[in-house]
Amino acid sequence: TEACLKAVDAADTLNAFVHKTPEIALQQAKAADARLAAGDAPAMCGLPVGIKDLFCTKGVASQAASRILEGFKPEYESTVTSKLFDAGSVMLGKLNMDEFAMGSSNETSVYGNAVNPWKVDDRQLTPGGSSGGSASAVAADLCLAATGTDTGGSIRQPCAFTGTVGIKPTYGRVSRWGIVAFASSLDQAGPMTKTVRDSAIMLGAMAGHDPKDSTSADLAVPDFEAMLTGDIRGKKIGIPKEYRLDGTPDEIVKLWDDGTAMLKDAGAQIVDISLPHTKYALPAYYVIAPAEASSNLARYDGVRYGRRAKLAAGDGITEMYEKTRAEGFGHEVQRRVMVGTYVLSAGFYDAYYNRARRVRALIKRDFDLAFEAGVDAILTPATPSAAFGLGEMSDEDPVKMYLNDVFTVTVNLAGLPGVSVPTGLDAQGLPLGLQLIGRPWEEGDLLNTAYALE
Numbered sequence: 001t002e003a004c005l006k007a008v009d010a011a012d013t014l015n016a017f018v019h020k021t022p023e024i025a026l027q028q029a030k031a032a033d034a035r036l037a038a039g040d041a042p043a044m045c046g047l048p049v050g051i052k053d054l055f056c057t058k059g060v061a062s063q064a065a066s067r068i069l070e071g072f073k074p075e076y077e078s079t080v081t082s083k084l085f086d087a088g089s090v091m092l093g094k095l096n097m098d099e100f101a102m103g104s105s106n107e108t109s110v111y112g113n114a115v116n117p118w119k120v121d122d123r124q125l126t127p128g129g130s131s132g133g134s135a136s137a138v139a140a141d142l143c144l145a146a147t148g149t150d151t152g153g154s155i156r157q158p159c160a161f162t163g164t165v166g167i168k169p170t171y172g173r174v175s176r177w178g179i180v181a182f183a184s185s186l187d188q189a190g191p192m193t194k195t196v197r198d199s200a201i202m203l204g205a206m207a208g209h210d211p212k213d214s215t216s217a218d219l220a221v222p223d224f225e226a227m228l229t230g231d232i233r234g235k236k237i238g239i240p241k242e243y244r245l246d247g248t249p250d251e252i253v254k255l256w257d258d259g260t261a262m263l264k265d266a267g268a269q270i271v272d273i274s275l276p277h278t279k280y281a282l283p284a285y286y287v288i289a290p291a292e293a294s295s296n297l298a299r300y301d302g303v304r305y306g307r308r309a310k311l312a313a314g315d316g317i318t319e320m321y322e323k324t325r326a327e328g329f330g331h332e333v334q335r336r337v338m339v340g341t342y343v344l345s346a347g348f349y350d351a352y353y354n355r356a357r358r359v360r361a362l363i364k365r366d367f368d369l370a371f372e373a374g375v376d377a378i379l380t381p382a383t384p385s386a387a388f389g390l391g392e393m394s395d396e397d398p399v400k401m402y403l404n405d406v407f408t409v410t411v412n413l414a415g416l417p418g419v420s421v422p423t424g425l426d427a428q429g430l431p432l433g434l435q436l437i438g439r440p441w442e443e444g445d446l447l448n449t450a451y452a453l454e
């Protein structure tokens with residue numbers, strides 16, 4: 001813990017940790033020592049971790065990287081962080097992210113972007129988003145692991161950009177209680193780590209039924225680590241042709257082919273599959289996620305949490321809402337709230353929101369049919385490119401940024417588990433990742449396949 005605290009202090013230029021909690025860390029480390037001395041060694045005992053700023057941590061600033069939550073210190077602990085603490089984890093602090101987890105580059109954060117520890121010459125790169133601080137901190141060895149959340153790719157894309165491993169569990173596997181909500185039907189928390197084994201261990205500590213989250217599944221949590229045998233003989237791996245997009249760089253295509261060959265060499269059976277509704281996933285996601293966000297973010301009214309704008313004499317409640325929300329939310333968040341309220345409005349609800357929901361059901365059915373045909377896991381690229389430069393995607397062209405999520409959003413729409421594993425480097429020496437998508441509730445099997453790829 002002391003070594004990690006030092007590393008965190010020495011890495012301020014990465015802007016990964018946005019609130020440091022050394023006193024809590026040292027106190028938790030002492031408690032972990034005492035547990036170990038008493039012969040009690042829970043899974044995460046004494047392991048220093050970082051926590052994404054989206055998780056409510058009792059008495060510790062939890063701002064979702066937004067100005068509107070300035071000064072907010074929750075009275076309670078999220079289920080995930082309290083499970084991690086029960087399992088012996090040590091919290092070093094809170095990690096940078098895109099504001100309310102909306103973004104793919106960490107550049108919408110009120111704290112400014114986190115930086116990728118990987119670089120080419122002097123070009124500064126994004127660690128990805130929204131869990132950019134988590135990815136940066138793990139890749140730079142500031143902590144042993146970090147929590148992330150993934151609504152459309154926010155664990156998997158930053159992992160791919162930083163050479164780390166992360167899993168978005170099946171929807172319902174991990175409790176959302178105490179995690180600031182973005183799009184409730186898509187959000188899931190998961191681990192971001194150096195290795196597949198670490199992800200298996202940490203997922204085990206984070207997962208489990210929680211009566212406080214009505215969407216959390218009442219299922220036993222298997223010993224994911226024990227399932228890592230590396231034996232994938234006879235497993236059927238699907239390669240979906242719709243993910244072979246025009247314009248995908250050759251190095252990504254090669255990475256995918258190499259990964260396919262590796263699984264085949266390990267004894268898996270490779271089959272070509274079709275997921276015909278894939279091309280509608282991104283537009284459906286960018287209707288459904290903003291719709292849910294606009295509703296979730298209605299609670300930031302300047303009364304109950306965080307920051308209230310300065311009011312002028314004569315301002316009433318409407319001015320208070322307007323000024324607080326105009327000052328408190330950044331551009332991307334405002335854009336999502338506007339898109340969301342538009343697609344939910346009486347005149348456009350059927351044309352956009354309902355249509356997107358129907359498309360979502362078709363996307364899920366594509367996966368169901370593949371799994372019913374015996375496919376155990378699906379292999380795809382995690383991202384369409386390696387990490388891009390900071391400032392390269394402008395706020396004026398949000399769709400360019402949204403295209404980053406083309407391979408990841410399908411998994412959230414279908415509620416499936418998806419893991420991102422680093423499997424190669426591009427011509428410039430930057431990490432690239434592949435994605436494996438699994439059957440619902442079979443994270444153990446999925447991690448084992450990822451283990452064979454690692």
Ligand code: GLN
Binds near residue numbers: 103151182
């Ligand atoms: N990049 C996607 C978005 O901006 C996904 C974000 C996430 O998974 N939290 O919505």
